[in-house]
Amino acid sequence: MKRTLGIFACAVVAAVAVAQTGSTVIQAFAEAISSAKSLSANYTVQAVGGVSAKYSVSLAKPNKVRLESANELIVADGEKITTLLKSEGKFYTRKQSDGDARALLAGEGFTFWAGFFDANAYKSPVSRDIAGRERNGETLSGGEAVYGAKFVRYFVSPQDKIARQATVDVNAGGQKSSTVMNAREVAVNPVLTDATFTFSAPKGAVEVAEAEWNAAEFLTDLDQAKKVAAKSGKKIFADFFAEWCGPCKLLDKEVFTTAKFKALSKKYVFLRIDVDRQKSVAEAYKIEAMPTQMVLDKDGQILKSTVGYANPSAFFQWLEGTP
Numbered sequence: 001m002k003r004t005l006g007i008f009a010c011a012v013v014a015a016v017a018v019a020q021t022g023s024t025v026i027q028a029f030a031e032a033i034s035s036a037k038s039l040s041a042n043y044t045v046q047a048v049g050g051v052s053a054k055y056s057v058s059l060a061k062p063n064k065v066r067l068e069s070a071n072e073l074i075v076a077d078g079e080k081i082t083t084l085l086k087s088e089g090k091f092y093t094r095k096q097s098d099g100d101a102r103a104l105l106a107g108e109g110f111t112f113w114a115g116f117f118d119a120n121a122y123k124s125p126v127s128r129d130i131a132g133r134e135r136n137g138e139t140l141s142g143g144e145a146v147y148g149a150k151f152v153r154y155f156v157s158p159q160d161k162i163a164r165q166a167t168v169d170v171n172a173g174g175q176k177s178s179t180v181m182n183a184r185e186v187a188v189n190p191v192l193t194d195a196t197f198t199f200s201a202p203k204g205a206v207e208v209a210e211a212e213w214n215a216a217e218f219l220t221d222l223d224q225a226k227k228v229a230a231k232s233g234k235k236i237f238a239d240f241f242a243e244w245c246g247p248c249k250l251l252d253k254e255v256f257t258t259a260k261f262k263a264l265s266k267k268y269v270f271l272r273i274d275v276d277r278q279k280s281v282a283e284a285y286k287i288e289a290m291p292t293q294m295v296l297d298k299d300g301q302i303l304k305s306t307v308g309y310a311n312p313s314a315f316f317q318w319l320e321g322t323p
Contacts (some may be wrong), residue, residue, distance in 0.1 A: 009076050014297045023127040025156050026142030028075060032161035034119040036060050038192050039162075043183040045109050055109050059116045063101040064197045067110055075199040076101060082199040082216070089205045094224075103220060106277045108243075117270040122154075133165070139248075140164055148276065149244040157283055160188045205305070218256075218272040222281055222300060225271040229298040236296040237268040237319070244273050245290045268295075295319070 012152040038060040046052040058066040065076040071086040081104075086092040102117040104110070114121035124145035124201065132142045133155055140155035154164040159191050166181040201207070218239070219225045227238050238254075241248035255261050275282040275290060283301070285294065293315075306318050 003072055011244045015221075021144060022124075023129050023143035025129050025141045026122050026124075026127055026145055029143070029154055029163055030115050030122045030160045032188070033113065033115040036116065036162075036188050038189050039113065039116055040185075040187045040190050040192065041113065041183050042185040043181055045086070045110075045179060045181050048178040048180065050190075053109065054249060056115055057110060058103075058192055058196050059113065060192050060197070063096065064115075064192075065101050065124075066197055067104060067107070067108055073199075074104060074107075076104060076199055077194075077197040077199075084201070086202075090208050091199075091201060091205055092208055093199075096273075097221075103277075104321075106220070106274060112163060132292070135164060136141050144187075148242070157186075162186055162188055173174045184290070214253065218270045220272055220274075220278075222225070222271065222278075225269050226242075226298055226300050229269045229296075232269065234269050235303065236271055237264070237295045238273060238283070238285075238296055240273045240275055240287045240290060240292040240294070241289045243271060247309040250292045251291050251315070254312050255309075255315050256318070258312070264320070271296075 040058045042056045044054055045054045053070060056068045065075040071087050075082050078098055079125045080093050081100060082091055082093040083094045105114045127145035130142040130144045131162055132140050141158055142153060142155050147171055149167045153167045156163050164183045168179040170177045187231045225236050273281050275287055282317045290306050291309055292307050295303045297303055
């Protein structure tokens with residue numbers, strides 16, 4: 001999916017009147033969450049027409065994180081990060097680096113709270129205040145922002161200025177999708193003890209080595225992927241994507257979830273780069289359209305690449321020479 005500056009520029013020009021002032025609601029939300037010393041929330045995320053999924057977050061400055069969904073638990077205690085895949089009963093621990101806390105909130109289902117570690121997370125050249133809504137006897141203030149092909153509306157509590165609801169509408173390449181976040185419980189500056197950020201392996205869970213863990217998940221850090229590749233003797237399969245990209249979602253659904261693809265972890269270190277969140281990496285590899293897939297050597301040098309996604313057969317033909 002080609003991304004053109006012209007399309008976005010038109011959106012900016014059309015909304016220049018509101019862009020001059022911007023959304024005071026979103027600005028207040030950004031200031032409140034970035035200045036908080038700790039935060040916890042239990043919430044649901046539901047694609048319109050889909051099934052609701054439960055999530056929880058616990059965050060503490062400067063770099064402690066606990067994220068949980070139905071299938072995954074991630075705990076970062078400031079020195080190490082442990083990730084548990086519940087369905088597979090496997091967990092992996094690695095050293096925590098600077099910037100990891102912020103990167104963890106870039107994961108699907110957790111981006112609503114990205115402003116806790118990144119004061120610029122909600123900035124947009126096009127934003128405005130919109131009508132609020134009633135929720136549980138409280139009138140929430142509304143703000144809307146445009147991020148490329150993504151329109152996000154935040155509905156913020158007038159008490160602590162933290163979002164209680166959000167809607168995300170994406171219209172890219174003729175494909176539309178909508179997602180709703182509904183926070184059931186939110187606490188600003190709660191007392192979070194060390195126990196909150198201490199990982200305890202559930203009964204029967206098995207710790208796996210770094211190289212083996214990559215078979216279960218995509219890495220999101222290029223330097224880490226190169227280190228794993230160097231240790232394991234594997235090549236790197238890199239997928240450059242965007243959250244708003246329709247073909248990217250099809251590639252994920254039709255290829256990355258299959259046993260055939262996962263079996264390739266014997267040969268490849270899997271890496272995914274969100275081009276909107278890791279712009280320097282995308283620019284270094286001259287990414288102009290999504291999805292772009294590459295095979296890299298252990299030093300990150302490009303061995304081959306392709307742009308776009310047609311179907312699983314074409315993908316595997318390109319990657320491995322097999323239909």
